[in-house]
Amino acid sequence: MKGLIILLSIGMVVLSCHKKFETPAIDPVLAGASISLEDLIASYQGSPINFNDSLSVYATVTMDESDGNLYKSTYIQAGDFALNVRLLSAGGLYVGDSIRIDLKGTVLSTYNGVLQLDAVHADNNIVKLAVDKDIKPLALSVSDVNPNLQSRLIKLENVQFIYPEIGGTYAFAEDKESKDIMVEDCDGNTVWFSNSGYANFADELVAEGNGSIMAIVGMFNGDVQLIIRSFDEIKMDAERCAGQYIVKDFNDELISTGGWHMEQIVGSDTWETNDQGAASFYCQISNFDGSNNIACESWLVSPAIDLSLINTPGLSFINASNYQGTNLEVYISTNYSGAGDPNIATWATLNPILSSGGWEWVNSGIIDLSAYTNENVVIAFKYIGSSSDGKTWEIDDIVISGKT
Amino acid sequence: MIQFSLLKLRFLLFFFLANSFLNAQEKDSIIRKVESPVFVSTLKDLNNSSPAVQAIAGLLQSSRDVFTNTAAFNFGVARFKIRGYNSNQTTIMINGIPMNDLESGNGTWYKWGGLNDVTRYAESKRWLGSNPYHFGGIGGYSNIDATPTNIRKGHQISYGITNRSYRHRLMYTFSSGVLANKWAFAGSVSARYAQEGYVKGTFYQAAGYYFAGEKQINEKHGIHFSVMGAPSYRGGQGLAVQEIYDLTDDPYYNANWGYQSLPNGEKVKRNARTSSSHMPIITLSHEWKLKNEAKLNTSVYTTFGKYRRSSLNWNDANDPRPDYYRYLPSYFENVNDPISAGVYRELWENNPAGRQIQWDNLYAANVKNLYSQENVDGIAGNTVIGNRSKYIVENRWNNSINYGVNTKYDKKITDKTKFTVGAFYQYQRNHYYKTIEDLLGGDFWLDVDRFAAQVGVDPAIQQNNLATPNHLVKVGEKFDYDYYVYNHKTTAFGQFDFMLNKMDAYAALELSHTNFYREGLNQNGKFPEDSKGDSEKSNFVNYAIKSGLTYKLSGRQFVTVNAVVKSQAPYSRDAFVSPRTRDYLVDGLENEFIYSGDISYLLRYPKLKMRFTLYHTQRKNAVWSRSFYNDAYNNFVNYSMTGVDYLHQGIEFGLEGNITTKLQGNLVVAHAQHLYTSRPTANVYVDNSAASLDQDKTIYLKNYKVGGMPQSAFSVGLKYNGKKYWFAGVNYNYYANIYLDPNPDRRTAEAVENFVTSDPQWDEVLDQTKLKDGYSVSAFIGKSFKIKDKFLAISANLNNITNNQSFQTGGYEQLRFESQSINKFPPRLAYMYGFNYFITAKLRF
Incomplete structure (x- = not known):
C-alpha cells in the first residue's frame, strides 16, 4: 500500500507540471527616423521606392475592411495628406487607429493611378499608438470632388443616388461582382461610386432619399471613383430633389439596353460602342469605310420618357466629332410610336452645344425640356452622312435630369 | 509428418477456395446461418468449468489466436485494421459493461491507457461468434476483466524505457488475493513520460490508476467494484505533405511546434x-447465483470527465501555421514567383527554427x-x-458524462443448452465548447465571427452568442460555440447456445433504441432560431440477428460458420451538418444495414495451431461526415454523404507450429478487398452560412478502395524458447495494397466538368492514390530469473530493425482541392517510425 501512495504521488507530480508560458521579452522592432506623410507622398517621383531601412511615418486610419468594401487595403491620413495602404494580410487596422508605420520592407508605388504604400505587414510594420482618433471628413460639394483629393476622407451633403439606380443593389453579392453607381447633387453635378461585390451591403437596396454620405476619394486611371466607407454612413432619408431621371452611359458596351434602339433609314453604318481614346465606353457612328463615304441616315432613339415625374426636366450629353460633314441632329417627339421609321412622326429640334471637331469632347449644356412637362416624350439622335462627306460623331452620358 | 502433409493439402484447398471467393466479384448471398458457441466467458469461469467445456473454450480462447495477436503487435505500425473495420464495429467492455462512445461508437481505450497490468489480458474475439456479454459488433468484442481476482496475487513493479511516443514507463500493481474476510483488493498505478517523443516537438505525460474490490458475501451473492482513470497530457504530431518531407529531409517533420x-x-x-x-470509470456489480444453475449479473457504472485539444486560432492575420500551403515553394512556383519560391526553399531547407511556429512573432x-470595442x-x-x-x-473541449445500468441473466437449461438474456441502458452527454488557453500577450479575444461580416449589414450576424454581443474573452473563458449532445441507448439481447456431439451452435437476437439530440447553450447570430435549445429528437429502432455453428471434424479440427444481419442507427457524431453553429440534421438520415458472414477452418494440435477464415461483409446506407477548414470560405466546410455502401471481404490465415521442441514458426496472412460500392449523395454546408454549397450531389465512389490501411499483409516469424527461461523471436512483416481514402468531392461530375477523358487532369482528379508496399522487421528477446520467491523478467521489443524510413503507412487526401492543379493541395502522409525499441524490467514479489 505504501508503494501505491508513492506512485500515486509521482503520477500527480508528473501531471501537475503543465508549464504556463510567459510573454517573451519583445524587441522594440520599430525604430528609426521619421518622415511626415506629406514628405513621403512628395518623395514619389514616378518610379517605385523600396524602403530598405527603418523609417517611421505617423498617420490615422480613415477606412478599414470591416464592411468588406476593401480587401487587404486601408486608407490613412495625416492633415491634408492621405495614402492608400496595401496590406499583406486582411484586417487588423480599424478606423480611428493612430498608427506608426515602419517603412522597412514596404514599397511606395502607383497602381491604376493611385499612390499606395504596398507590401505592408500588419504584424511587422505597424504599431498602434492610440485608438478612436477619428479624422473629420472634408465636407465637399459634388462639383468640388477632384483627383487632387486622392485617398482623402470626404463627406457629401444633400446628395442622392440617381433615379435609375433606385430599386437596384449597391453591388452584386451573389456573383461577388462590383458595381459602379452614380450620386448627384440637386444642381445636376454627378460623381461615381464603385462598390465591391464582397461588401456586406452589396445586397442592400440603394438608398432612395437625399442626404449625406462619407467616402474615400478613390481613383481609377485618372477618374474619380468614390468608395463608400461604411454602410452606416449612408444617411439618405430626406426627400429627394428632382435629379437625374434617365442615364445612358454605354458602359455596358451595349446600345440597346434601357429601352434604346436604332432605326436605319439609309445605308448600313450604324451606331456602335467604343472606348478608344476615352476612359469608358461611348457611342459613335461614322460613314467612312476607310476609303469612301457612304450615304447614311441612322437614328439613335430613346425609350418613352414620362416627364411628368420630373420638375423642370432637362437633357444633357457629352459629344465629340471629327472630319467634315453634317452636324448631329437632336430631336424630341410626343407622337413617335416607339418603333419604325422615325420620319413619319413629328419631331421638334433641340439645340445642344456640339463639338466643333478634333475629337474634342464638349458638354451639350442642359437643354430645357419644361415645355414637355406632363408629356411622354422620345429623344432621338439623327446622324446624316452623304456619299461625299460625313463626320464621325461620338456621344456619351446622355442624361435627363430635373432642376430645383 | 504424414499427417502434416495432409494438412498442407487442406491448406492448398482452402487457399484455392479463398482466391476464387475473392475473385468472384459476384456477391453470392452471404448470409449463411451458422455459428460457434462459447460457454466460457472469463478466465475465472474457465477455472471453474467442467473439462468438456474447457476443450471448446480452448478452441476459441481468442487471445491466443496467432492472427489476432500478429495483427495487433506486428501490423499495428502499418495501421492494419482487422477486416477493415473501424473500432466502432467492436464492442469494448469492462466487466461486461459496454464502453464504446455512444456518439461515434468508437472504442475508448484512452480512458484506461497505461494500465497494462489490468487490461493486458482482455478476452477478445475479433470475429463473429457467440458472445457471453452482449450481442457485440461485427468486429467481435473485447472484455477487460477488472476484478481483483483476475490479477495475479502479489506485487509487481516494472520499468520500461523506449523511444516511441514516450520514453519512460513505471508501473506498480498489487493484488491481495482473497483475504480471510472474503474481500479481495487490487490496485495499479502507472506513469509514462517523455520530455520529447520520437517526433520532434511532441511530449507525453500520462498516469493511470486503478483500484478494485470484490467480496463473495455468501454462496449466492458476490459484489465487486472498480475505479480507474488515466489522466494524460500530450503534445501532438501533425502530418505534412511530401514536399515538406523532401525539403526538410525529415519524414517525421511536425508543424505543431516552434x-x-x-x-x-x-x-x-x-x-x-x-x-x-x-x-475515470467507476463500476459496481452484483453477481447472484440463482437456483438451477442460473446467474443474474447486474452492474451500474459511470464515466465522466474532460477532454481537450488545443489549437492556434487567429483573426485579422495570416495563417500562423508553418505548413500552410502558401508558405511552400511550390505555391510561389505555381504563381510564377521564383524569387519568393527561392526564399521559402532556403527557409525550409536550411532554417530548422524558421520552419516552425514563430511564437515570439505572435x-x-x-x-x-x-x-x-464599443458596446x-x-x-x-x-x-x-x-x-x-x-x-x-x-482549447476545444469535449467533456462527457456517461452512466448506465445493465443486467444479464444466464441459465443452463441442460448440460448442453444454455441461454442468456441481457438488457442495457446507457446515457451519454457530451459538452462541446471552446475556451482560451493563452492570449499570447494580448488582453482579450473578441468573440465574433469576422467571416460572417460579409453575409450582411446586420451586426447580429457576426455574434456567436447574442446574449453577450461583442464579448471580450479572457484566458479560461468560454467562447465561440457551446452545446450538448445527448444520447440515450436501450438494448436488449438474447442468446441461445447448444452443444451436440459433433456440433455446437448458437443464435442471438438484439433489439435496440437510440435517441439523440443537440441542446445549444448559445443563440448564434446567424441562426437565432436554430441554435439555442433542444433540437429535433432523432429516434432509431434497430434489430440484429446472428447465428453460427462449429462443426467438430475431430477433437482437433473444426469448421465454424457465422452470419449476422443487423441494422445500425446513425451516430450522432455524423448526424448534424454543423453542430457548432446550428441544429440542422443531415438530410436523409436513416439506419444502416449490415450483412456479414464468415467461415473458418481451425486446427488445434498441441504443436500446430491454425485458423483459416473467409469473411464477407456489406454495409449499406451508411452516413459519412467530415469537417475541414477551407480558407476560400474562411471557415469550416461540412461534408455529409448518405447512402454510402461498403464491402469488406477477404481471408485471414494464422499458423503457428513447432519446428523443433524449442523453435516455433508462425505465418500470418491477411488479404482483402475493402471497397466503396455505391454512389452516395452528398450535401455540403459551411459553418457560418445557412446556404448549402452543394445539394444532393452524386459522388461516383463505386469501386474506390477504402483507404488508410494495408488491405493485404503477411508476417512470417520464428520464436525460440531457450533453456533457463530465455526466449527470442523475429518477424518479417509485409504490407500491401495501401490506398489513401478518396476525397468524395473529387469523384464528382463537377470536379471533372472542364475536362475530357483524354486530358491528363481527368485521371489526376479521379485516380486513387496507392502507396508503395512496405515492410518491417521486428524482434523480441527476453529472460526471466527466479530469485528465491521473487521473479524478475527482462525483455526487449525491437521494431523496424532495418530502420526503414521510407514506408508511407497512410495519410489522407485533403478535402480541399483544385481540379486544374490537383497538386496544390496534395495528400498529407505519415511515415512509419524508424528503428524503435521498448525494454522492460519487471519484478514480481
Missing part, C-alpha cells in the same frame, strides 16, 4: 496542439494591437480599449 523565448532569453520548444484527458503582434457585452456605451489578440491558443 521555439518560444523565455524572459531569460532561453528558447524552448512549444507545441500548439496539446491534448489532455481524464475520464506575441509581438498581439502586444501592439491596440483595439477599441461590449451589448451594453451601450461600454467601450473597452486594450490589446486585442490576433493569435491565440484555444
Whole structure:
C-alpha cells in the first residue's frame, strides 16, 4: 500500500507540471527616423521606392475592411495628406487607429493611378499608438470632388443616388461582382461610386432619399471613383430633389439596353460602342469605310420618357466629332410610336452645344425640356452622312435630369 | 509428418477456395446461418468449468489466436485494421459493461491507457461468434476483466524505457488475493513520460490508476467494484505533405511546434496542439447465483470527465501555421514567383527554427494591437480599449458524462443448452465548447465571427452568442460555440447456445433504441432560431440477428460458420451538418444495414495451431461526415454523404507450429478487398452560412478502395524458447495494397466538368492514390530469473530493425482541392517510425 501512495504521488507530480508560458521579452522592432506623410507622398517621383531601412511615418486610419468594401487595403491620413495602404494580410487596422508605420520592407508605388504604400505587414510594420482618433471628413460639394483629393476622407451633403439606380443593389453579392453607381447633387453635378461585390451591403437596396454620405476619394486611371466607407454612413432619408431621371452611359458596351434602339433609314453604318481614346465606353457612328463615304441616315432613339415625374426636366450629353460633314441632329417627339421609321412622326429640334471637331469632347449644356412637362416624350439622335462627306460623331452620358 | 502433409493439402484447398471467393466479384448471398458457441466467458469461469467445456473454450480462447495477436503487435505500425473495420464495429467492455462512445461508437481505450497490468489480458474475439456479454459488433468484442481476482496475487513493479511516443514507463500493481474476510483488493498505478517523443516537438505525460474490490458475501451473492482513470497530457504530431518531407529531409517533420523565448532569453520548444484527458470509470456489480444453475449479473457504472485539444486560432492575420500551403515553394512556383519560391526553399531547407511556429512573432503582434470595442457585452456605451489578440491558443473541449445500468441473466437449461438474456441502458452527454488557453500577450479575444461580416449589414450576424454581443474573452473563458449532445441507448439481447456431439451452435437476437439530440447553450447570430435549445429528437429502432455453428471434424479440427444481419442507427457524431453553429440534421438520415458472414477452418494440435477464415461483409446506407477548414470560405466546410455502401471481404490465415521442441514458426496472412460500392449523395454546408454549397450531389465512389490501411499483409516469424527461461523471436512483416481514402468531392461530375477523358487532369482528379508496399522487421528477446520467491523478467521489443524510413503507412487526401492543379493541395502522409525499441524490467514479489 505504501508503494501505491508513492506512485500515486509521482503520477500527480508528473501531471501537475503543465508549464504556463510567459510573454517573451519583445524587441522594440520599430525604430528609426521619421518622415511626415506629406514628405513621403512628395518623395514619389514616378518610379517605385523600396524602403530598405527603418523609417517611421505617423498617420490615422480613415477606412478599414470591416464592411468588406476593401480587401487587404486601408486608407490613412495625416492633415491634408492621405495614402492608400496595401496590406499583406486582411484586417487588423480599424478606423480611428493612430498608427506608426515602419517603412522597412514596404514599397511606395502607383497602381491604376493611385499612390499606395504596398507590401505592408500588419504584424511587422505597424504599431498602434492610440485608438478612436477619428479624422473629420472634408465636407465637399459634388462639383468640388477632384483627383487632387486622392485617398482623402470626404463627406457629401444633400446628395442622392440617381433615379435609375433606385430599386437596384449597391453591388452584386451573389456573383461577388462590383458595381459602379452614380450620386448627384440637386444642381445636376454627378460623381461615381464603385462598390465591391464582397461588401456586406452589396445586397442592400440603394438608398432612395437625399442626404449625406462619407467616402474615400478613390481613383481609377485618372477618374474619380468614390468608395463608400461604411454602410452606416449612408444617411439618405430626406426627400429627394428632382435629379437625374434617365442615364445612358454605354458602359455596358451595349446600345440597346434601357429601352434604346436604332432605326436605319439609309445605308448600313450604324451606331456602335467604343472606348478608344476615352476612359469608358461611348457611342459613335461614322460613314467612312476607310476609303469612301457612304450615304447614311441612322437614328439613335430613346425609350418613352414620362416627364411628368420630373420638375423642370432637362437633357444633357457629352459629344465629340471629327472630319467634315453634317452636324448631329437632336430631336424630341410626343407622337413617335416607339418603333419604325422615325420620319413619319413629328419631331421638334433641340439645340445642344456640339463639338466643333478634333475629337474634342464638349458638354451639350442642359437643354430645357419644361415645355414637355406632363408629356411622354422620345429623344432621338439623327446622324446624316452623304456619299461625299460625313463626320464621325461620338456621344456619351446622355442624361435627363430635373432642376430645383 | 504424414499427417502434416495432409494438412498442407487442406491448406492448398482452402487457399484455392479463398482466391476464387475473392475473385468472384459476384456477391453470392452471404448470409449463411451458422455459428460457434462459447460457454466460457472469463478466465475465472474457465477455472471453474467442467473439462468438456474447457476443450471448446480452448478452441476459441481468442487471445491466443496467432492472427489476432500478429495483427495487433506486428501490423499495428502499418495501421492494419482487422477486416477493415473501424473500432466502432467492436464492442469494448469492462466487466461486461459496454464502453464504446455512444456518439461515434468508437472504442475508448484512452480512458484506461497505461494500465497494462489490468487490461493486458482482455478476452477478445475479433470475429463473429457467440458472445457471453452482449450481442457485440461485427468486429467481435473485447472484455477487460477488472476484478481483483483476475490479477495475479502479489506485487509487481516494472520499468520500461523506449523511444516511441514516450520514453519512460513505471508501473506498480498489487493484488491481495482473497483475504480471510472474503474481500479481495487490487490496485495499479502507472506513469509514462517523455520530455520529447520520437517526433520532434511532441511530449507525453500520462498516469493511470486503478483500484478494485470484490467480496463473495455468501454462496449466492458476490459484489465487486472498480475505479480507474488515466489522466494524460500530450503534445501532438501533425502530418505534412511530401514536399515538406523532401525539403526538410525529415519524414517525421511536425508543424505543431516552434521555439518560444523565455524572459531569460532561453528558447524552448512549444507545441500548439496539446491534448489532455481524464475520464475515470467507476463500476459496481452484483453477481447472484440463482437456483438451477442460473446467474443474474447486474452492474451500474459511470464515466465522466474532460477532454481537450488545443489549437492556434487567429483573426485579422495570416495563417500562423508553418505548413500552410502558401508558405511552400511550390505555391510561389505555381504563381510564377521564383524569387519568393527561392526564399521559402532556403527557409525550409536550411532554417530548422524558421520552419516552425514563430511564437515570439505572435506575441509581438498581439502586444501592439491596440483595439477599441464599443458596446461590449451589448451594453451601450461600454467601450473597452486594450490589446486585442490576433493569435491565440484555444482549447476545444469535449467533456462527457456517461452512466448506465445493465443486467444479464444466464441459465443452463441442460448440460448442453444454455441461454442468456441481457438488457442495457446507457446515457451519454457530451459538452462541446471552446475556451482560451493563452492570449499570447494580448488582453482579450473578441468573440465574433469576422467571416460572417460579409453575409450582411446586420451586426447580429457576426455574434456567436447574442446574449453577450461583442464579448471580450479572457484566458479560461468560454467562447465561440457551446452545446450538448445527448444520447440515450436501450438494448436488449438474447442468446441461445447448444452443444451436440459433433456440433455446437448458437443464435442471438438484439433489439435496440437510440435517441439523440443537440441542446445549444448559445443563440448564434446567424441562426437565432436554430441554435439555442433542444433540437429535433432523432429516434432509431434497430434489430440484429446472428447465428453460427462449429462443426467438430475431430477433437482437433473444426469448421465454424457465422452470419449476422443487423441494422445500425446513425451516430450522432455524423448526424448534424454543423453542430457548432446550428441544429440542422443531415438530410436523409436513416439506419444502416449490415450483412456479414464468415467461415473458418481451425486446427488445434498441441504443436500446430491454425485458423483459416473467409469473411464477407456489406454495409449499406451508411452516413459519412467530415469537417475541414477551407480558407476560400474562411471557415469550416461540412461534408455529409448518405447512402454510402461498403464491402469488406477477404481471408485471414494464422499458423503457428513447432519446428523443433524449442523453435516455433508462425505465418500470418491477411488479404482483402475493402471497397466503396455505391454512389452516395452528398450535401455540403459551411459553418457560418445557412446556404448549402452543394445539394444532393452524386459522388461516383463505386469501386474506390477504402483507404488508410494495408488491405493485404503477411508476417512470417520464428520464436525460440531457450533453456533457463530465455526466449527470442523475429518477424518479417509485409504490407500491401495501401490506398489513401478518396476525397468524395473529387469523384464528382463537377470536379471533372472542364475536362475530357483524354486530358491528363481527368485521371489526376479521379485516380486513387496507392502507396508503395512496405515492410518491417521486428524482434523480441527476453529472460526471466527466479530469485528465491521473487521473479524478475527482462525483455526487449525491437521494431523496424532495418530502420526503414521510407514506408508511407497512410495519410489522407485533403478535402480541399483544385481540379486544374490537383497538386496544390496534395495528400498529407505519415511515415512509419524508424528503428524503435521498448525494454522492460519487471519484478514480481
